Each structure stands twice: as structure tokens, then as C-alpha cells.
Amino acid sequence: MVNKIINKHQNKRALFLTVAKNGTILEMNQDLEWLDRENFFESNPFFESIPYIVTKNNPEQIFTCINFNFNGEEGLFDIEVVREDDLFYLAIFNFTEHYETSRTLAQERNESLLKTKLLESHNSNITLEKELVDVKNENLKKAQQFKDEFLANMSHEIRTPLNGILGFAKLLKDNSFSKEDGQRYIDAILVSGENLKIIINDILDFSKIEAGKLKINDLDFSFYEFIDNLHEIYKLRFKDEKLKLIFDVDPTIPKVLISDVIRLNQILTNLLENSFKFTKKGSIKLIVSKIEQSKKHVVLNFMVSDTGIGIKKDKLDSIFESFSQVHDNSSDNFGGTGLGLAIIKKLVDLMGGTIDVNSKFGLGTTFSVTFNLKISNNKLAKKITLKNKSKTNGSIKNKRILVAEDVKINQLLIEKILSNYGCKLTIVNNGQEAVNELSRNHYDLLLLDLKMPILDGYQTAHIIRNEMPLPNKNIPIIVLTAHAMDSEKQKCEPYNIKEYLSKPFDPHNLISKIEKALK
Amino acid sequence: MSFSKKIVLLGHFSVGKTSLLRRFIDDQFSEEYIVTIGVQVKKKVVTVKHKEKQDISVSFIIWDIEGNKSVKSTRKSYLLGTHGFIYVFDVNNDLTYKNTLEEIDYLKSTYPNVLVKVVGNKIDLVNAKNIENELALLKIPVDILTSAKTGENIDFLFKKLAEEFVNG
Secondary structure (H helix, E strand, O other): OOHHHHHHOOOOOOEEEEEEOOOOEEEEOOOOOOOOOOOHHHHOHHHHHHHHHOOOOOOEEEEEEEEEEEOOEEEEEEEEEEEEOOEEEEEEEEOHHHHHHHHHHHHHHHHHHHHHHHHHHHHHHHHHHHHHHHHHHHHHHHHHHHHHHHHHHHHHHHHHHHHHHHHHHHHHHHOOOOHHHHHHHHHHHHHHHHHHHHHHHHHHHHHHHHOOOOOOOOEEEEHHHHHHHHHHHHHOOOOOOOEEEEEEEOOOOOOEEEEOHHHHHHHHHHHHHHHHHHOOOEEEEEEEEEEEEOOOEEEEEEEEEEOOOOOOHHHHOOOOOOOOOOOOOHHHHOOOOOOHHHHHHHHHHHOOOEEEEEEEOOOEEEEEEEEEEEEOOOOOOEOOOOOOOOOOOOOOOOOEEEEEOOOHHHHHHHHHHHHHOOOEEEEEOOHHHHHHHHHHOOOOEEEEEOOOOOOOHHHHHHHHHHHOOOOHHHOOEEEEEOOOOHHHHHHHHHHOOOEEEEOOOOHHHHHHHHHHHHO | OEEEEEEEEEOOOOOOHHHHHHHHHHOOOOOOOOOOOOEEEEEEEEEEOOOOOOOEEEEEEEEEEOOOOOHHHOOHHHHOOOOEEEEEEEOOOHHHOOOHHHHHHHHHHHOOOOEEEEEEEOHHHOOHHHHHHHHHHOOOOOOEEOOOOOOOOHHHHHHHHHHHHHHO
16 A cells, blocks of 8 residues: 555655554554554644545645654654545655755844844834934923023013112112102112012912912902902003003902902903003903802903004914013013913913903903802901001000011111111021020010021021910011912911011011011 | 644744744743744643533644745645634734734635634733734734733633634
């Protein structure tokens, strides 16, 4: 039987087998004892496949380059199978040597291709990295440029009012001016100082918002009183007949609402200031309308519109972005840090409101702010103080006040302010001196600077509250700070501080805080 | 109860077909690349639960054939009597999966009764989420992502195949 396949491969060295369907080897041309004569197909997974891949329909097959273990050695074989009914004739040719040469070539070819691919991938990564570095450099360059522009702008904004303050102060020192000029110089110093304060407050507000540290303090407030105060402040500035100020407020708005009235005032003031800055004739309007009202809430829209120079369409999209100034060289012409509207937008967001802007270049601008405010159950709200009150009831006269402040100019300023109100002052240069003074004498109030040498304000307050005997142990303390940060207030919390006053402070504000603390 | 199924591993060279098989059969892995020429055949039995009857053993006879850019150029004798194709590509090498869609279409039209599983191998070298997104963008019908190196999803792949053979 095996001759059938042997004849086909005359003179070739091969193993020839005849195998029955059940795996029994019926014949073979070499006596290979290691072959399982009863279960040939099970001797190797390849042979196991033969009965169902070499079928009666496909009775002759050649399988080339089959890897398998033949008599304990891995080899590469070509196997021809011829099927006749249930008999399989196999010719197994050992081409290991030949195929190993092919394998070496294939290995080299594939490795070379893999290296090429790896190199391509590496180069692609290098290109990507280079692009990434370029993008990073570009961003860094932009950030640097942005920082430079911002610093240059801030420097300009801060130096301008500073120049006014120092320049007019020097003129005043000369003593060679008329009374009228003297008053104008003083007014100029005050205006410059106020401008400087606004700029610094903007920067502080912005940094607080960016750091997520600005908190909204909702309180009851009298809505109409708030609007009246605002109107009072602005009507004084509209003396020019070319420009009108119109306040139009819906009279059905509930009287007492709940919101952060200081921030609401900041938003409206900022928008009105902008209108004032960019409008020379026509009108500036504040229209407050009630959009809807339920039992507990009222939705209010505050619309500030002007007939000013307007904003170009392409600038409107970026108007609420930080450091954006919509008018070319606007800081040169009009001043401003470019932070105002960015702060307003963030404040409105923090207060849960929305802000929109509409403008026609050359015709005017309208800002629209909408808030959903709670209606208070209280009929009377806390008195709103948006402008400075200068009256005092004289209750601080003859009060013994200890001032702990290390900066001489501030000492002088406090001394001048409080002397005018008849206070009895003692001024010390640091916390240690304050403690010494309090251990010797009784005082009605301590004005305490936070940042001082030897003992700072916190350490001083700690000693007073924890180590000092009565009555000074309970002395009312007003903290003076240049930091103006909520974190400072938090650090002072354990020391029962009556009031906080941020530098630069308004003299009237100082007096009213002292009056309040002494009550 | 048991039966045998012939499985053929297909795909480009160096996608990890031999490593995948070695992990499944011997639970071993080597970083060294050794080209496969021709075919090597291995066997392993996987037992799965039949949905109605007792456990069934599936004897996988797995043909690990040399890598080819195209299934069409594979020796036809290797593909005879196949019950399931596992088409393997390397998730790190786009050359090995760019033509997957055409390859699968060819297999399904030429061998309509044969199960086809598409496997993205070497997943240990990439972020799985990124590659899933990329493959989805290229509309490559990948069935499973594996790593012969870590063994991730290798047993699962064959178990799934066995279940499909047993339970349909």
C-alpha cells in the first residue's frame, strides 16, 4: 500500500506511512520504534488535524514547513497526505536545514522592517515632542508677553495716581500757592488716592476670586435705600448738561431683599463708572425691572445703558476676559487695569446671576445683569452705608486709645485724625510696647496693626486675651491691616476682635469703627 | 463530552501570535522576537459549561502560522477545516491593523461558517482607553484587547471561543 506514495517520490529521502482512520500505522518504510503505532494521530496536534482536514472531497494535500518535534528534535517538515477512503498515505520530508536558512532570512527581513517601523515611530515621536515643545514655548512666550504687558499696564496705572499724590504733595510743601490752588492740590491728591485704591482693590479682588477665596455674604438689605444711595453718589457727578443720569426703578419690587449688597453695589458701580468713562454726551441709565416674582424669590434685571462710544463687534466676545480692554490703547486714553469687567463677570457668577452685553459701535452700550434674589421676611433691613458718613456723636471724646503701629506716617495720620475728635492717644511702635503699656495703664480701646516687629498683632492679641489681667484683658481691639484678606480675619478670630480696618482707611470710617467698638 | 476545534492564528508578522499561543499553552512569555516560518500546531483543552447539559471539553488544535500582510497570501492548505480564526494585530503598530476591516471582510465572505475573533495584542504597551478610541475612529471591529506579556484576556479569549462553540 505504502508503495502508492513511495512511487510518487522515487529516490527522495522521506518517511512514508500508511495510517488507518483510527490512527493505527499499517505500514512504514523505516522502522521507527518511537512512533506510537496504535495512536499515530494523537502523537502530535498536527497529525491529529489530518483526519478532518484531508477529507474525501480534498483527498490530496501538501502541507509545507510544518514545525514539530520529531523523535525528540524540533524540525521543519513538508508533509504530503493522500487519502483513499479511510486510509491515509503520508510522506514526511525533513527540510529543516533548508527552512532554517529561510528562517534566518525572514528573521533578518522582519527585524529590519521592525527597526524601520521603530525608527519611523521614534521620528514621529520626536516630531510630536518637538511640536509639543514649540507649543509650550509659544504658550510661555505668550504668558511672558502677557505678564510683561500686564506689569507695564499695572505699573502705569499705579504710577499715574502716585505721581498725582507725590507731585501735589510737593507743591503743597512749597508753601507758595494761593488758598484756591491749595484746595485744588488737596482735591487732586484725594482723587489720585481714591483711584489708586480702586486699582489696588481690583487687583486684590481679582487675586481673591482667582484663588477661590472670595465669599459671598448674603444679608437682608433695603432695596430702595440701596438704589437711593447709589443715585445720591452719582447725581453729584452729572453736573454737565450734555450728560443726563436716569434711574428708572420698578416700584413693585419688594422692599427688603437678601443678597451680598456690597458686591451688588460693586457690580453696578463698576458698570456705571464704565459708562461714565466712555460717555461724553447723551445719557447714562440704570433701569431696574422685575422679571418675575414668587412668594420667596424675585428675579431682577439691572440694565446699565449709555450713549457712549460703544464697543466694536469683534471685541464683544472677549469683553469679560481678564486684562481685556476693548478700546485700542484704552488704558492710555481712559485708564483702567482691564480687570474690572472680568471681576464683575466672576462676581455675578458667584452670586448665581447672569450678565450680558449689547453694543453698537459709536452709539452706546448696554450691560444687563439678572439675579434671582430671595425676598426677606424682615420688614426692616440693616442700614446700608455705601457712602462715607462724616458725622460723629462725640462719644469718642476723651477716650483713652492706645495705638500700636510701627510706621511713622501711619502713626502721624492716626494721631491727626483722632486728635481732632478729642481722643487721648498713646502711640507705641510694636506689640511688645503695647503689652508693656497695657500692663501699666488702663485704656478704652486698642488700635492694633497686624504686621509689626518684635511682637506682631496676632501675638499681641494672644497675650492680651490670655495673660493680661482685667480690665485690659477685655479691651476692645480694632485691627488695622494692609492685607485686607479674609484669611487675616480668620487668624484673628480667637481674639475677639471688634472691628477690622483695611489700609488705606478713610478717616470717617476709622471714627465710626471706633464709635461702634466702644458701644 | 468533548470535541476538537481547529483554530488558526492570523495576522501580520511580529504582532505576537506565537507569544499569545505560548501564554495560553505554557503560561510563558519571552521578549525575544523569533520569526515563525510555516506553521506550528499546539493543543489545549478548555472546559466550559453547557447551558443545558454537563460540562463540555473543547480540544483546541491551534495553528500558529507565519505572519502575512494579507490573509489572501496565506497558504490555503493551512486554512483547511478551520473552525475559528483569531485575527491578531499589534495595537502599537498601525501597519498591522490598518487593513483589518478588509481582512475580516475577506475571511467572512470566503469562510462564512467560520467564527472570527479580532484581537488587539500588546495592550500592556499603551493606554487602553486611547487605543479603544483610535480603533473606534478607524471602525476596526476589535473583539478583545490582550497582552501576551501580562496574560491579560488570553484565557478569556479562548474560553469565550469555547463557549461560542458549545452554546452557539
